[in-house]
Amino acid sequence: MKKWLILMAVITGLLLAACENSGSAQDGTLQEENASEAASGENTVAAETEEVPETETASEAFSVSIDVRDHYTTNIGDPSNLYRIDENGVLWGCGNNNYGQLGQGTQDVEFHSEMVKIAENVVHVDDSQSGFVIWLTEDGELYGCGMAATGALRGREAFSEMMLANSKEFVFTEPVLLFTDVIYACCGRYDVACLTSDGSVWIWGLVWYESGGYDFRKEPEKVLENAVWITGGFFNHAALLKDGTVWTWGYNYSGNCGVEGPALISEPLKAADGVEMVWTGRMEENVDCDSIEEFNGEYPRAMENTVIRRSDSSYWICGANVGDEEKVLPVYYEATDFPLVCTSEFLPFDYDGREE
Structure with missing residues (x-):
């Protein structure tokens, strides 16, 4: 009997020892798991609190914004015509009316020294120096009148050299609506470019012309998007x-x-980047003459250049009378083998800071 009691005690002791070992093993596993989780948690917190290197976002990238209202033209012209917008938004004009460019419904060969009223609610005007004028109203409507042979005032299904040679036969002597939703517009020599509120650039008319060829757009065509500014001039446009x-x-x-x-160039080509402003034709928005007599018969020479201002405020220029390389241009402006110092490369330009 004693033997059985001793045997039972030994078995019970062995079982208790096994249970204690098992519990210790489980406790060790739990402790390891808890320690691992704690370490992981600490790493997570460390990762969240560690400073993340700053990276440039799309919104922080170089972006240009221009309020075109700051660049409206209100006084423009030459010895042939002068156009002015007064403080009440009334557009006035004087000078020649051989193409009906004074918008009076008449066409004549008289020189009109006194200003005549052309339109109301006008905020911007541009003169082509080719016999037509355009203006923008405060509600975004673009109008024009004058020489219409090249399609700049629309209403022409086709173009021919005969029409240009007889341009006084193709005129609009009263204002015609050209486009809507416009925030800025400018004349070329025989065409018009405008910028609409959604940033689109539209062109129409005779984009270029030389003996033997031309680029004529009878209807407005969208050529660029995401634009903030456009320019005009006798030679080229820029956006x-x-x-x-x-x-x-x-x-x-x-x-x-x-x-x-x-x-x-018929379709816009990329010419520069990193730019915050561009000019063609002229850099001043308004002429300094209060009356047409003040021109003294001198016609302002349009720039045969494109000028840019880069983001670092430096000015650069290309085109005629720039650089040191002389080139012989083709038959051009009634000149044969015309030599000119010029370059297509933008070079530093010492601009004197006149009105922009």
């Missing part, structure tokens, strides 16, 4: 996009488009 790139088109004989190669 500045929101991303700071400049695109040019038109006559490029002297490299004035900032693009090497084609002398005549």
